[in-house]
Amino acid sequence: MTAPVFIALDFPDAASAQAFLVPFRDLPEQPAVKVGMELFYAAGPAFVRELRQQGFTVFLDLKLYDIPNTVGHAVARLAQLDVQYLTIHAAGGTKMLQQAVANKGADMKILAVTQLTSFSEADMQATQQTPLSMADSVQHLAKLAYAAGVDGTISAPGEAALIQAVTADDFLRITPGIRLAGDAADDQARITTPKVARQSGATGLVVGRSITKAHTPVAAYQRVMAEWGNEA
Numbered sequence: 001m002t003a004p005v006f007i008a009l010d011f012p013d014a015a016s017a018q019a020f021l022v023p024f025r026d027l028p029e030q031p032a033v034k035v036g037m038e039l040f041y042a043a044g045p046a047f048v049r050e051l052r053q054q055g056f057t058v059f060l061d062l063k064l065y066d067i068p069n070t071v072g073h074a075v076a077r078l079a080q081l082d083v084q085y086l087t088i089h090a091a092g093g094t095k096m097l098q099q100a101v102a103n104k105g106a107d108m109k110i111l112a113v114t115q116l117t118s119f120s121e122a123d124m125q126a127t128q129q130t131p132l133s134m135a136d137s138v139q140h141l142a143k144l145a146y147a148a149g150v151d152g153t154i155s156a157p158g159e160a161a162l163i164q165a166v167t168a169d170d171f172l173r174i175t176p177g178i179r180l181a182g183d184a185a186d187d188q189a190r191i192t193t194p195k196v197a198r199q200s201g202a203t204g205l206v207v208g209r210s211i212t213k214a215h216t217p218v219a220a221y222q223r224v225m226a227e228w229g230n231e232a
């Protein structure tokens, strides 16, 4: 899977997530899924193992951020779940990032969150009191992550090309903040459509509510995949 589209399974429990996935079983290929804090805290490692046994590609989005020793040990435990992707915060710094990389599983990719897509430029300035612009901050954090041996970043689609410019072509640029045209932004600040994300240099998408809250989620997923350039 070179250009994955992950459906964000932001559900309160395993039963709701599994019920949501039932109609996707009729597709020729199962979607890749992202398990975030809400579902992981409710359903835990057992549910992640269940998804892996069912053949799903799993992105565990826990956004780890702690001292290097703690993050290293946490990554080693999570590697036992055989997930393919795991997030940490780039702002945790070089030593934390290196500890994560040193403890990841053989087929696990570590993705570093640069600046959350819910942050506008003004939100970031107000929170972080940084003289950097959003673009400069994202590039700085991406360079830090790349130098530490991380596999890619999480950023808004509009920053994908900027990240590519300061890292490498094969450095992953996975982008949440995706909305089908006409859908509400909700709590996201830096959003775009799947088509524009592809044109902007993203190498993978995370899509939650544009699919999970759609009247017909499978049709919404197929629309995302068509815009992104994949068949579903």
Ligand SMILES: O=c1ccn([C@@H]2O[C@H](COP(=O)(O)O)[C@@H](O)[C@H]2O)c(=O)[nH]1
Pocket: 008, 010, 036, 061, 113, 115, 116, 117, 118, 154, 155, 176, 177, 178, 186, 188, 206, 207, 208, 209, 210
């Ligand atoms: O910067 C980030 C990092 C992670 N996310 C996660 O992606 C999905 C997006 O959900 P939508 O419903 O499509 O807005 C969600 O699980 C976030 O935790 C992000 O949005 N931004």
